[in-house]
Amino acid sequence: MYEADMTPPTTSEKISTFFATLGGFIFSSIEAIVVALAISVVLYLFFMTPHEVVGTSMVPNFQNGEHLIANKIIYKVSEPKRGDVVIFKYSDTQDFIKRVIGMPGDTVSLKDGKFYVNDALLNESEYLSDVVYTGGGDFLHEGESIVVPEDMYFVSGDNRPHSSDSREFGPVSVSSIKGKAWLVYFPFSEFRVVDHAKYN
16 A cells, blocks of 8 residues: 655646646647648538628628628539529639529510519519519510520529629529528628528
């Protein structure tokens, strides 16, 4: 049977113990940060992509300066659907956020300031006021129809008078779509999961 050593630790022993504990804490913290960064990089590269809303083309549903995360993987296993809010590459330096209105093979028309898809009025009351007027553009004029080509999507901003979209530049290719808007995370007061329209 051994007696416990009741000798109080010396100052040097206290200092050594302190630095050993501090070193372990710092090492553990660095390790946790490295793991978190690695996970973030993997998520960014393969599953999600951040996006900042620039401009007012999606008002009132998305505001200028909001930051959101888009799901990159979902369109690897499924196709965009009408009503989805998508992020797509518009140019080498610019991404756009718009809503899918027409899918491949759809006939999209503009009549009396409203979208018609396959000759049926598109009910957009879920995200637009009834008084919103959808004007024509250089590609799709009021009173005209277009058929969305294969592997292309007709997209539009929710703020119709202040949106450059497929009415101006035509449908966008599926290969240019980077993801489906998933989560608004900044400003923190506007934190929310993005709600996508579902049409009857």
